[in-house]
Amino acid sequence: MTGSTRAPAPGDPRWSTRAPAADIGFGAYVHIPFCASKCDYCAFATFTDRSHLESRYLRALRTEIESASHPPASAVFVGGGTPSHVNPHELVHALDAIVRRSDAEFTIECNPDDVTADLLDVYRTIGVNRVSIGMQSASPHVLAALGRTHSPDAVARAVEAVRRVGLTTFNLDVIYGGVGESIDDWVATVQQVVALGAPHVSAYGLTVEAGTALADDSSRHPDDDDQADKYDAVDDLLTAAGYVNYEISNWAKPGHECRLNAVYWSGGNYAGFGCAAHAHRDGRRSWNVRTPDRYIELVEAGRSVESSFEVLDVGTRSLERLQLQLRTRDGVPVSALDALDVEEMGELVQRIDASADASATSSDASGARLVLTRAGRLLANEVSLRLRG
Numbered sequence: 001m002t003g004s005t006r007a008p009a010p011g012d013p014r015w016s017t018r019a020p021a022a023d024i025g026f027g028a029y030v031h032i033p034f035c036a037s038k039c040d041y042c043a044f045a046t047f048t049d050r051s052h053l054e055s056r057y058l059r060a061l062r063t064e065i066e067s068a069s070h071p072p073a074s075a076v077f078v079g080g081g082t083p084s085h086v087n088p089h090e091l092v093h094a095l096d097a098i099v100r101r102s103d104a105e106f107t108i109e110c111n112p113d114d115v116t117a118d119l120l121d122v123y124r125t126i127g128v129n130r131v132s133i134g135m136q137s138a139s140p141h142v143l144a145a146l147g148r149t150h151s152p153d154a155v156a157r158a159v160e161a162v163r164r165v166g167l168t169t170f171n172l173d174v175i176y177g178g179v180g181e182s183i184d185d186w187v188a189t190v191q192q193v194v195a196l197g198a199p200h201v202s203a204y205g206l207t208v209e210a211g212t213a214l215a216d217d218s219s220r221h222p223d224d225d226d227q228a229d230k231y232d233a234v235d236d237l238l239t240a241a242g243y244v245n246y247e248i249s250n251w252a253k254p255g256h257e258c259r260l261n262a263v264y265w266s267g268g269n270y271a272g273f274g275c276a277a278h279a280h281r282d283g284r285r286s287w288n289v290r291t292p293d294r295y296i297e298l299v300e301a302g303r304s305v306e307s308s309f310e311v312l313d314v315g316t317r318s319l320e321r322l323q324l325q326l327r328t329r330d331g332v333p334v335s336a337l338d339a340l341d342v343e344e345m346g347e348l349v350q351r352i353d354a355s356a357d358a359s360a361t362s363s364d365a366s367g368a369r370l371v372l373t374r375a376g377r378l379l380a381n382e383v384s385l386r387l388r389g
């Protein structure tokens with residue numbers, strides 16, 4: 001056990017008597033579309049055959065960032081792809097143009113093999129204060145089945161480098177449900193996460209995305225019951241170690257929750273830079289062209305990289321926000337679900353009364369909230385279908 005603060009148990013009023021914070025700030029997402037190899041399950045816009053474009057891409061990225069006007073970001077997330085795959089000096093030169101608050105959370109996603117103290121020192125020159133490391137599993141055979149090329153030892157070395165340079169927070173990403181992964185393999189992975197002292201953990205069930213190598217091989221598709229058992233296991237182990245589940249797939253030690261997540265899940269505003277990046281401003285959602293080739297071409301020609309956009313009406317926006325909030329420990333206002341539906345769903349949701357929490361703010365006092373139980377977290381999509389925007 002590495003945590004000193006025990007997470008509240010489901011049903012404990014500390015889970016959720018508060019509405020999501022009103023001031024969640026502005027987010028910025030930056031997409032780096034290059035990887036050394038393609039994982040079997042990955043449907044992200046990322047490429048393994050365009051290394052020759054990396055420098056031009058990063059110059060184009062700086063140009064896009066410099067020409068955009070946005071409020072200072074309270075959270076910046078550089079993902080992909082594999083940001084740690086590209087030249088770190090060129091990367092920080094591109095990212096330095098992002099306007100951010102002095103207290104901004106600034107995260108770069110890294111492959112374990114790439115993380116060294118030297119690399120992190122370069123990132124730190126522009127204020128990077130958090131890394132997200134793609135651990136995925138502690139079992140070599142599970143990593144191989146997922147198409148990952150790093151070894152489990154690389155994760156421990158990466159965490160050591162993170163500590164050596166003095167970063168006080170980091171995330172480990174893990175995936176459950178790969179072919180050949182036993183429940184013991186998964187438990188060992190989570191135990192290793194705890195032993196490494198990760199302040200934040202994202203644990204996702206493997207999903208089959210159209211167009212991936214995994215989709216073409218049904219013999220390797222994950223099993224729902226197996227994934228449910230593994231979800232229970234990760235939640236039990238992390239809760240016992242002092243983590244709080246603050247969104248279905250995310251656990252954190254108190255104070256280490258990801259700020260960009262908060263922006264996304266509250267329907268907040270964020271900018272998106274790079275190919276395939278999405279942005280949202282007050283109901284206008286837009287996304288950039290998908291390939292780095294096209295992106296570079298447009299930036300170099302002085303043209304917009306936006307591929308398309310949609311304007312969400314008030315009802316759609318409200319419903320989407322509720323769908324996202326339902327997945328969090330804050331849950332949704334009681335009015336978001338019909339009372340009969342709540343009764344019918346039985347143990348999937350629990351009602352938390354504001355009066356049960358002395359720290360509730362005045363806005364909380366206006367109503368109780370409905371929060372998913374652990375059983376409900378496994379069936380969140382079904383609950384979501386009944387939300388009223």
Ligand code: SF4
Pocket residue numbers: 034035037038039042043044046080081082134
């Ligand atoms: S490293 Fe990440 S982004 Fe790259 S192919 Fe694998 S899952 Fe996709």
